[in-house]
Amino acid sequence: MKIVIDARFTRTDHHDGISRYGSSLIAATAKIADVTMLINDKRQLALLPDVPWVMVNSPLSPLELFVARKINPLGADVVVCPMQTMGSWGRQYSLILTLHDLIYYEHPAPPGFLPAPVRLLWRLYHKAFWPQRVLLNRAEVVATISRTTEALMAKYRLTRRPVRIVGNAPQPGQTPRNPADGADKSLLYMGSFMPYKNVETMIRGMAGLPDYTLHLLSRITSQRRAELEGLIPDGAKVEFHNGVTDDEYEELLLRATALISLSRAEGYGLPLVEAMALGTPVIASDIPIFREVGADAVSYVDPGSPADFAAAVAALDDEALWQQRSRRSVERAADFNWDESARQLLAAAEEAVALRKRNAPKRKITND
Structure with missing residues (x-):
């Protein structure tokens, strides 16, 4: 054919x-x-x-x-x-x-x-x-x-x-991380900064996560960056990367505690699959498409609740739970x-x- x-x-x-x-x-x-x-x-x-x-x-x-x-x-x-x-x-x-x-x-x-x-x-x-x-x-x-x-x-x-x-x-040929190696106190977001992506909730949630750094990886306009910087709680650590290469993205994923996506609506959620393929746990909003993609490998939260987001991150401080999520993520990603x-x-x-x-x-x- x-x-x-x-x-x-x-x-x-x-x-x-x-x-x-x-x-x-x-x-x-x-x-x-x-x-x-x-x-x-x-x-x-x-x-x-x-x-x-x-x-x-x-x-x-x-x-x-x-x-x-x-x-x-x-x-x-x-x-x-x-x-x-x-x-x-x-x-x-x-x-x-x-x-x-x-x-x-x-x-x-x-x-x-x-x-x-x-x-x-x-x-x-x-x-x-x-x-x-x-x-x-x-x-x-x-x-x-x-x-x-x-x-x-x-x-x-x-x-x-x-x-x-x-x-x-996800892209083929990637080698998942070893769960026994643990993770940095870093959280990653990969996606646009349109309002429905709901980056505001994760920034506000960083008030309860003083030991973590939230890395916003995608390109962003100066106006939108200024809007979001105004929401950063005192003492919270939020880093704007304004774009990363594929290699930099993979390197960050292999060290992070979790990838975060709190969208109120989404078409698919490829960053979830990319993270899971490398053994990086995911915290995501509880919406139908993320349930379809993540199944039982993902921690789901109310996208309107900074406290729910912070609690889901804090739960991953439990090393046994983090390793279990890491292993299950790789298994789930293999379905795609x-x-x-x-x-x-x-x-x-x-x-x-x-x-x-x-x-x-x-x-x-x-x-x-």
Whole structure:
């Protein structure tokens, strides 16, 4: 089977969530299928696996409406896009579109890297569900990364197409820490600083954790940093890193007591899986998607309670409990791997091809 995977959402400097998902899925799927990827900037190749590629227009270009004209000659059985916005007019192949989550319906602030006109359209798009239905119903199969999102798609009747899980996963080849080595008195947060991420609660909770340092790892604007610095309790230790490399992130995870995520809503929670894969315990808000990802390996707290957060951290001062959480985290993370995601994608691709053949117009046979 010839599969074309859209890699045009790959970043050119460092991965974000969609970029890493697409790159990792391409690498794993190329082991079991004939894969070609689409790019729109050669700089993307630095963050992509070494597989055949074809240059086409940017997914944000008006030419996206006609991108199928460039893809049709590739002879793909199925084209897979890690987003739902790919142009499909005049396509001659089966199509799988991906909806990762519905987070932007609750919190419609668009990613800052998008051009201003696209950010405006983004907000308008997330005011109603019907545009999403129009996009998703163009595909033979719709992919998503979690049962939580699958259930929400059914609740809001977002598509008539079959929905299949193609899971997210941590990076392969990482070596978990030895629980017997213990941990530093450090807590890590990896994620944006949008209001729904609820970083305020963990900062306020540091009032009860004078022996710990909270490391905020992601890039942050000076304005948002000033807002959060104003919330730091007297005597609390909070460090802003304003971005770390993948190697620095892994090094910090291998020493930390726990990774923290107190989001009030979330699309998935990849940092949880990344931490668990290295044997770093996780403290997370008690929301459905985190329950799905973390199962019994995670300590769940009320996201509105700084005291609950501080108590969960303090509980990990018990060395036996910390080691138990560390070991269970590694076990849970092993349930997520890219080889399994590739098998899920291949099964969805075979289904998409079969559906397109089944639904193709029947040619009438006439006797002359």
